[in-house]
Amino acid sequence: MNILDKIIADKYKEVALRKQLIPVKQLEQSVLFERKSPSLAQALSTSASGIIAEHKRRSPSKATINHNLNVQDVASGYEQAGVCGMSVLTDGKYFGGSLDDLLLARAAAQLPLLRKEFVIDTYQILEAKAYGADVILLIAAVLTREEIKTLSEFAKSLGLDVLLEVHNLEELQKSVMPSLDMLGVNNRNLKTFEVSLETSKSLSAEIPDDFVKVSESGISSIEAIKALQPYGYKGFLIGENFMKTDDPGASATEFIKQLI
Numbered sequence: 001m002n003i004l005d006k007i008i009a010d011k012y013k014e015v016a017l018r019k020q021l022i023p024v025k026q027l028e029q030s031v032l033f034e035r036k037s038p039s040l041a042q043a044l045s046t047s048a049s050g051i052i053a054e055h056k057r058r059s060p061s062k063a064t065i066n067h068n069l070n071v072q073d074v075a076s077g078y079e080q081a082g083v084c085g086m087s088v089l090t091d092g093k094y095f096g097g098s099l100d101d102l103l104l105a106r107a108a109a110q111l112p113l114l115r116k117e118f119v120i121d122t123y124q125i126l127e128a129k130a131y132g133a134d135v136i137l138l139i140a141a142v143l144t145r146e147e148i149k150t151l152s153e154f155a156k157s158l159g160l161d162v163l164l165e166v167h168n169l170e171e172l173q174k175s176v177m178p179s180l181d182m183l184g185v186n187n188r189n190l191k192t193f194e195v196s197l198e199t200s201k202s203l204s205a206e207i208p209d210d211f212v213k214v215s216e217s218g219i220s221s222i223e224a225i226k227a228l229q230p231y232g233y234k235g236f237l238i239g240e241n242f243m244k245t246d247d248p249g250a251s252a253t254e255f256i257k258q259l260i
């Protein structure tokens with residue numbers, strides 16, 4: 001079993017438990033259900049920087065990135081830096097995140113927030129909305145076309161944006177459908193952890209023009225972004241490069257200043 005298979009096997013068990021603990025009705029009573037979600041896709045298409053900055057304490061490929069930060073400080077720091085959106089890892093076991101991180105980020109910032117999670121069930125999309133997210137991630141590597149359709153249409157019915165993540169042509173071709181807003185190319189292979197920006201470059205021509213293109217992972221320099229922009233990328237998801245510093249907000253500020 002590769003790491004992605006392990007994460008997904010654990011996720012099915014976790015979601016089954018969560019459903020028992022908090023019924024759907026209770027999630028729907030969250031005051032955040034009333035909130036109108038700002039669109040990340042729209043923000044990216046008019047932004048000069050296109051940066052989506054991530055909160056990530058650790059990952060299976062990097063045991064420790066940063067455990068000393070306060071998620072509210074990170075969220076308000078990113079917002080002040082002028083990022084387009086923020087991604088909040090909510091997986092506990094492999095990434096050290098939680099839904100509380102999402103809620104705290106929501107309390108600290110008005111930015112479009114992405115719930116960064118391994119979504120396999122509509123229940124997790126209700127959680128995303130109840131805890132303040134505006135966008136959900138769907139990972140093509142672990143979902144069938146039918147599942148992508150059901151999950152993305154459900155997210156749209158709640159007013160959320162959908163970012164669909166692919167890593168190769170096969171995943172892209174099986175996934176394209178009108179209920180997606182953004183297509184993300186992950187430069188990191190989630191099965192082997194290999195990172196190459198060439199993945200974004202080579203897949204860009206295959207992504208239909210009606211989707212906002214996002215390049216994800218392994219981006220740590222202005223040059224990398226400048227090299228991706230000619231391929232039509234409008235969004236750039238950056239985690240470790242900011243999170244490994246003592247002040248991710250200040251790092252993002254400096255980065256964006258050099259970029260635009």
Ligand SMILES: O=P(O)(O)OC[C@@H](O)[C@@H](O)c1c[nH]c2ccccc12
Pocket residue numbers: 054056116117139165186216217218219237238239240241
């Ligand atoms: O820290 P990086 O290399 O800048 O990567 C951020 C983000 O792209 C990465 O965390 C990510 C992309 N897709 C994912 C899916 C699940 C968990 C994490 C991810």
